[in-house]
Amino acid sequence: MTVPTPTDPAAAPAFGFRRIATDGMARRGEVTTAHGAIRTPAFMPVGTQATVKTMYPEQVRALGADILLGNTYHLMLRPTAERVDRLGGLHRFMNWPHPILTDSGGFQVMSLAKLRKINEQAVTFQSHIDGSRHVLSPERSLEIQGLLGSDIQMQLDECVALPAERAEIERAMRLSLRWAERSKAAFFGKPGHGLFAIVQGGDDEALRVESARALTAIGFHGYAVGGLAVGEPQDVMLRILSATTPELPEDRPRYLMGVGTPDDIVESVGRGIDMFDCVMPTRAGRHGQAFTRRGKVNLRNARHADDPRPIDEESTCPAARDYSRAYLHHLVKAEEALGAMLLTWINLSYYQDLMAGLRAAIEAGRFEDHKAEVKAGWARGDI
Numbered sequence: 001m002t003v004p005t006p007t008d009p010a011a012a013p014a015f016g017f018r019r020i021a022t023d024g025m026a027r028r029g030e031v032t033t034a035h036g037a038i039r040t041p042a043f044m045p046v047g048t049q050a051t052v053k054t055m056y057p058e059q060v061r062a063l064g065a066d067i068l069l070g071n072t073y074h075l076m077l078r079p080t081a082e083r084v085d086r087l088g089g090l091h092r093f094m095n096w097p098h099p100i101l102t103d104s105g106g107f108q109v110m111s112l113a114k115l116r117k118i119n120e121q122a123v124t125f126q127s128h129i130d131g132s133r134h135v136l137s138p139e140r141s142l143e144i145q146g147l148l149g150s151d152i153q154m155q156l157d158e159c160v161a162l163p164a165e166r167a168e169i170e171r172a173m174r175l176s177l178r179w180a181e182r183s184k185a186a187f188f189g190k191p192g193h194g195l196f197a198i199v200q201g202g203d204d205e206a207l208r209v210e211s212a213r214a215l216t217a218i219g220f221h222g223y224a225v226g227g228l229a230v231g232e233p234q235d236v237m238l239r240i241l242s243a244t245t246p247e248l249p250e251d252r253p254r255y256l257m258g259v260g261t262p263d264d265i266v267e268s269v270g271r272g273i274d275m276f277d278c279v280m281p282t283r284a285g286r287h288g289q290a291f292t293r294r295g296k297v298n299l300r301n302a303r304h305a306d307d308p309r310p311i312d313e314e315s316t317c318p319a320a321r322d323y324s325r326a327y328l329h330h331l332v333k334a335e336e337a338l339g340a341m342l343l344t345w346i347n348l349s350y351y352q353d354l355m356a357g358l359r360a361a362i363e364a365g366r367f368e369d370h371k372a373e374v375k376a377g378w379a380r381g382d383i
C-alpha cells in the first residue's frame with residue numbers, strides 16, 4: 001500500500017464535532033472532516049459499490065446529503081482498495097468530493113460471504129463474487145479504509161443477529177472490544193479523518209453499558225451503536241438506545257448503524273443519535289415504494305393507474321412534483337429503469353427533508369412538537 005503521506009495539517013481541518021443546540025436528548029450538531037462538514041442529525045445514503053444506486057452524485061448532493069456510506073467488504077473484493085487508491089481514492093473514483101464514511105466489513109461478511117470463520121485474529125471468508133479467499137483483520141480493515149481515503153472509518157467488529165444467547169452476545173461484544181483496542185493502535189489518523197468505535201451487546205442492557213463505558217475509556221472520534229436493526233422489534237431497539245446513549249460522551253457524534261424507517265429515525269434522534277444509514281429508501285425505491293410526508297405509497301398498486309397527481313405537489317424534488325402517480329405506476333409495472341430512478345430520488349429527497357426538519361426543530365427547541373406533527377402526517381393515510 002502507498003504509505004499515506006500526511007497531508008499538510010494546515011490544509012485539512014481537524015476532525016471535530018460541535019453541538020449547536022440540544023432539546024431533551026436530541027442534539028443539533030456539526031461534524032467537521034477533511035472533505036467538509038456534516039449537519040447532524042444526518043442521514044447517509046448508502047453507496048455500497050461506490051455508487052448510490054440509480055443516482056448521479058450531483059443529484060445526491062443537491063437533495064441535501066452531506067455524507068455517503070461505502071462498504072469495505074464490497075470494495076475490497078471489487079475493484080479492490082489498492083486499485084481505488086491508485087486511481088486517487090474513493091472520492092475521486094466516484095466523483096463525490098464530500099465526506100464518506102466506510103463500514104468496516106464485519107457485518108457484510110456475516111450477511112453476504114460464504115464459508116466465513118471468525119477467530120481472535122480475524123475473519124476469513126470466501127468472496128460471494130468469485131469464491132476467492134480473504135482475511136479481514138481489524139488492521140487490514142483500516143488499511144483498506146485508509147486506501148479508500150474514507151473520512152470516517154469504522155472499527156472491525158462482530159455483530160450477532162437477534163435473538164441470541166447471552167453467552168454468544170457477550171463473547172462477540174468482548175471480541176469487538178479487543179478489536180477496538182487494536183483498531184485504535186492501527187489507525188493512521190490523517191488530519192480530518194476519524195475512527196469510530198462500535199458498541200455491541202445485543203439486547204442486554206448491562207452488556208451495552210459495559211461496552212459503551214469501555215470504548216469511551218479507550219477514546220474515539222465517534223461512537224456507533226451496532227448490533228441493532230438485525231431483526232429485533234422497534235421497542236427493543238429503542239430500549240437499548242435509551243440504555244446506551246447516556247453512557248457515551250456528549251461531545252462526540254453517535255451513529256446508529258443500519259437504521260432505519262422514518263419512525264425509527266425520529267425516535268432515535270429523541271434518544272440522542274446523530275447519524276444514520278440505511279438501504280431502505282434506495283432499495284424500496286427500486287421495488288416501487290415511495291416514502292412521503294403522508295406515509296409509504298406502493299406504486300405497484302393498480303389504484304394509481306389513472307391518478308394524475310404527483311407524489312407530493314409541495315415537494316421541491318422534481319421527481320415528487322413533476323411526474324404523475326399514473327406514470328410512476330406504469331414505469332414500475334413495465335420495469336423501466338426510470339421508475340427506480342425517480343422513486344429512489346423521491347425517497348432520498350424525503351429522507352433528507354425529514355433530517356432537515358429535525359435539525360430545524362431541535363434548533364428551535366420544538367423537537368417533541370415536530371415529532372408529533374411528522375407522525376400525524378404519516379397517520380393521515382390519504383396518500
Ligand SMILES: Nc1nc2cc3nc(NCCc4ccc(C(=O)O)cc4)[nH]c3cc2c(=O)[nH]1
Nearest residue numbers: 104106107159226227228229257258279280283
Ligand atoms: N460494522 C457494523 N455494521 C453494521 C451494519 C448494520 N446494518 C444493520 N441493519 C441493516 C438493516 C436493514 C437491512 C435491509 C433493509 C432493506 O432491505 O430495506 C433495511 C434495513 N445493522 C447493522 C449493524 C452493524 C454492526 O453491528 N456493525
